[in-house]
Amino acid sequence: MSTVGANRCPRCGNDNRVDSFVCAFCGKRLRVEKIENFSIFKRIEEDFTSPARWYVLILWLFTKPNRAFWSINHKRKKAPAYKIMLFNALLYGLMGLAFFSHINILTMPSLSIYRFYIDLAAFIAFFAFGFAVYLIGGVLLIWIFSRGANIAVDFSERLESRFGKEGEEKEKYSEAEMSPFSIYKGGTLHQQQAKKYSMMLCAFAPYLLLTAVKIVIILIGMPNITIPDMDFLVSPFSDPYFTSPVWVVLDVIDAFTIGIWIPILISLSIRELSNSSTFRVLVSSLAIGIIIAVLFYFLRPTFIL
Template sequence: MATVATIRCPRCGNEVRGNYFTCTFCGKRLRKERIEEFYLFKRIEEEWVTPLGFFEKLIYLFINPSRAFWDINHLRKKSPGYFILLFNSLTYGLIGLATASHVSIQSVINSMRYPSLAPLILYILFFLFGFVYQSLLYLFLIWIYGKAANYSVNFSERLEQRFGGESIEKQQYKDRKLSPFSIYKGGTLLQTQKPYKTKMFMCAFVPFLIINPLNALILAIGLPDIYLSAPSGSADIFLMLFDPNSSVWAAVHIIEFIIMGFWVPLLMTIAIRELSNSSTLRVLVSSYIVGILIAIFFYLLRPTLLGY
């Protein structure tokens, strides 16, 4: 691992690595980037006293993601990432239910002992499918965003410096008296917690808390109803529901393309920046390259948008 020079923080007086953008002791910004003058990317330099509440974190992830991830980074084990995955799966069940509700097979309904339970059963099945699907998707995206960050800011190396055993900084200051000005609570160095990278990065998928119900509403209103007296070929039902020429599915996929290509990369940028204490601009570029490519392959190349 390459040796990195240290600099002295002008506020607390402690030495930190020269490639850090904020002081790991007091949280003061050490290097400035013009992009951080923009509201969404502005670094928080306040003292951190108490963590935001669960719902406050969710709200700030929408209205002020820099503050949200700044707070989450100070107490990562309380990150709402896994709850966001759970809530997204619950709302994903609404998409499946909205789609399946347009298919009515009379003979199947008549054969059911408790037909009123059919919507609940369908919802549970789609929820379980959504949980597995989104878990795998999010883990894949977190992995590929991390790979991109390795090229832009040496993300893995920075995490190794901070969390690989006892970090260099902690070893250096373990037996040394800290500066008498180290009374600030904005830094993260002296906290004894794991990186919780996956849990923190899953917060970047919070937009789907809104988008999944919106897509479910679009499908519930826009899809045609299919009435069958007896079970027909599953392929025929599938083609009727997922018509490649359907403007309804095209609208859903355009919304998902925008979210996955532009909103998620923005949130992932801030999450990576906060966890690795690195450049906003360099992480932003790599994240948007990944986000746009993923959005193109996952959504823009679908038949509903290409017209075949």
């Protein structure tokens, strides 16, 4: 693999890897892909001044994901990944309450203290589940998508080349090694650790919107059931609840999210981190996302039976 010195930026004069798509020092595009004609994949060439507010970044992840990851990439330690994780867990807790709002328990009137404890337990359980799913599931999926990116664009090798090994302090560029016309004084992008998980976890922001949508669907579409007590939650009394077609709708939403939306955002984050081909990363990410969607959602009994 060719390294620094083979691709000189025509604007700032700094040397980049021969396979770089953007100058790591001034942000000028060195190579253009056809897929960048689509606005969502277009690379940002503006001068970076300061990172956007965390709530603006979250909004951009839905409306301008290319700009969101471009901004996050310049200050990865400011990535709103953990705020997204917390908000998603809170929404999962509310989703638990939405599920239990359709279950009438004869021994626990709706306004009793015992029903309050049941609802509180449901909220806490779903909150913890949502937090664990986002953290553990997100890290696992990032690992899988990274393996695909390694095949497509040598992702890990590029990260190590740009930022050094994980946990290793990256040697700073001296002013003498750089053109005085460089916009990012001292090579800002190079002088921070990769922190790929902080950045790539932001790609799961769509679950904020989709969990909110699922809450509305559950509140409107789930049938009400009445059971004598909690021991009858899994019994013929609850069959209408667990056989509701609403579950199919929820699975379809999750499947298309992990199969299409998440891979697109993951591709943008990998592209910005590794300064690599958008198209090649997108192909590998979509392939992985579709396989995961089929295995974990479209092969469920709700679709097969």
